[in-house]
Amino acid sequence: MIRIRTLENPTSLDPAYATRALDGQLACLVHGGLVRCGSQGQILPELAHSWESLEGGKRYRFKLRENLRFPSGVALTSEDVVYSFSRLSSRKNASPHAWLFEDVAGYREVYEGSSERLPGIHVVDLHAFEIELASPSATLPARLTMPAARIVDSRAVLKEGDRYGRHPAALGAWEVLDWADDSHISLRPNPLYPGHNHNVKAIRFTLSPQDFSACALFETGGLHILQPLPLTQAARWKSFAGWQDQIMRIREMNVYYLGFGCHRPPLNDAKVRQALAACIHPEPFRKALFGSRTEPAYGPIPPGLPGNLLADAPGLKRPDPEGLELLRQKELELWFIESEASISLAMEAIQADLAAAGIRCRLRKTDAATYASWRREGKFDLFFANWWADYPDPDNFLAPLFKTASASNMTRYSDPETDRLIARVAIEPDSGKRQKIAQEASRRIVEAAPAVFLWHRNTEILYQPWVKGLDPSPLFHASLHLDLRIEEQASHLFGSR
Structure with missing residues (x-):
């Protein structure tokens, strides 16, 4: 197991x-x-x-x-x-x-x-x-x-x-073996499913929410795949001889961004938003705080999907003087939820970037319920948010986040030409043409500056040396572990079979 x-x-x-x-x-x-x-x-x-x-x-x-x-x-x-x-x-x-x-x-x-x-x-x-x-x-x-x-x-x-949610019986790669609340759920290979290629008799998803305890379990053999590798423990494991090769990085489909309230003066003016975006420099604090856990975002669509913008995509280099002056006349509020300590540090870095340009910004750390309420009411000047793909397609980033009147369009950005391009992405059957249309939509969004795109997040997995065949998907739900297997002769430092 x-x-x-x-x-x-x-x-x-x-x-x-x-x-x-x-x-x-x-x-x-x-x-x-x-x-x-x-x-x-x-x-x-x-x-x-x-x-x-x-x-x-x-x-x-x-x-x-x-x-x-x-x-x-x-x-x-x-x-x-x-x-x-x-x-x-x-x-x-x-x-x-x-x-x-x-x-x-x-x-x-x-x-x-x-x-x-x-x-x-x-x-x-x-x-x-x-x-x-x-x-x-x-x-x-x-x-x-x-x-x-x-x-x-x-x-x-x-x-x-x-x-049925507790007792499913279907045609998946695995079937439920046992389920103990607050402990684990175990699955065994479904003999009716076509395509298994492993020698694993069962997999068990073990509840271990505390990072330190999870690492201790891994060291003593209680866990064999540590997903995710805790950020607080990553440097330690990477320093162990022989364990660097047991860390796998998954490039997942997501985008983290700083959104602007495009309906709120003065941010309803594109020149003001462009000036604001040009004052923010994500790369130094992204590298310092998250390192290999992230990669730079140059637009809304993550790497691996049509429409992803490369490093040489057009950016906003110089703040418009008139827009900058309007921003200096108001104190902005930046709302965020602190899912981890590094997020607060990233928001402080953004605050410092704005202060260097003479723009006052007050940080508002809040809970999920308050954040959701203010989002519905459109009270944000600035907000930190992220979006994870439901399915592997550029439409799943463009339409929810930037199409006019979309329920997930927190910036309330609205542009008829962007809407037209998003509609074309959704229907274009030719992959080459679709790629170009999605890139055009991404560039238009970047230039209109309803948001500053900060990073795409990766996940790191630590696994025992005798675990083979890991083939994770960039979607959180899509890894079926079809090739997972145990290599009996592999040497290992921790864990037992």
């Missing part, structure tokens, strides 16, 4: 109700999806062996693998896809992810209860079906990597009812 550190208790493994990071990860491990996200962010087949875009992205045809069976003994068919996606979309089931298929034709009929089936999913035969969309979209395959899009067995759901 391989033991993996976790920071929280799981609550539900039902894809329709998995809202926390660990729940989403476990839901993907025990439920197969039509597709999955690979280690480089690519879309790979899972329960579907192929798919194609038709009618310019308005219709998609999928073909399921044949001869797959649920633990109930019933074969996987197209009807299971119809059931899973219709169940998710129905308002009566109160899934927080019901929005996922809102662009499927006939979605409102299922959501409002006038139909039990999504009319836009057309069954061709037992193992082929088509998804018809209300309008063309290039993002559907990427969205299907999300935990909420996992396929469930209607027989198991109906049998367990509200208990």
Whole structure:
């Protein structure tokens, strides 16, 4: 058994109700999806062996693998896809992810209860079906990597009812072996799943929220994969001879940024925002505080996705004198949540950058509830925030963060041309053209300065030398551990098999 550190208790493994990071990860491990996200962010087949875009992205045809069976003994068919996606979309089931298929034709009929089936999913035969969309979209395959899009067995759901989140039975790579609250959850390989390539009999996610205790467990063999490697312990482990090679860095899909309240004077003036952005220099404090845990952000889209801007992207070098003078006439407030001590230090560095330009800035460290309330009311001058990908696509960064009237557009930035470019990214089927459009949208956002993009965060993993086949995904929920194995002859310093 391989033991993996976790920071929280799981609550539900039902894809329709998995809202926390660990729940989403476990839901993907025990439920197969039509597709999955690979280690480089690519879309790979899972329960579907192929798919194609038709009618310019308005219709998609999928073909399921044949001869797959649920633990109930019933074969996987197209009807299971119809059931899973219709169940998710129905308002009566109160899934927080019901929005996922809102662009499927006939979605409102299922959501409002006038139909039990999504009319836009057309069954061709037992193992082929088509998804018809209300309008063309290039993002559907990427969205299907999300935990909420996992396929469930209607027989198991109906049998367990509200208990299904604790007792899932599906076609994922793993199945639940045992689950002890405030302790662990163990999974074993699902013999019904195609594609395992390991000799591991089980994996156990062990609750260990305290960094020091987690490292002690690792040293004594109680943990075999330390994810994440605590920032406070990283330098120590990197100093141990032989252990540098046991630290793996995952380039994850996220962006950390300093947002500006674009609706609040004087920040409703682009020249003022540009002047403010030009006064902030993230690189010195990013390197000093976070080092290899981060890499510089030059725009909203992280490395590995189309539209990511490189280091030579156009920047804002000199503050506009008129904009700078307007900023000096007001004391700004910068709101943030201190998730770790380094965040406060980073905010102090930003405050110092602004002070050097003659701009007064008051730091407002607050709790999550107050932060959320002020966000809804739009009371921020400046705020520190981050966004993590739900699915591997540039649309998942551009549309939520910078499309006019998006619920997650905390800056309240609004620009018709940016909206037009974002809409084109969502529908363009040609990958080369899509890359250029996404980059154009990113450059326009950077130049309009609704935010200063600070860094993209990486995660470091420490693992025992005899653990092989780690192949983590840049998405928090997408690592299926299909190649995880134990190398019996490997030498190791800590831990037992």
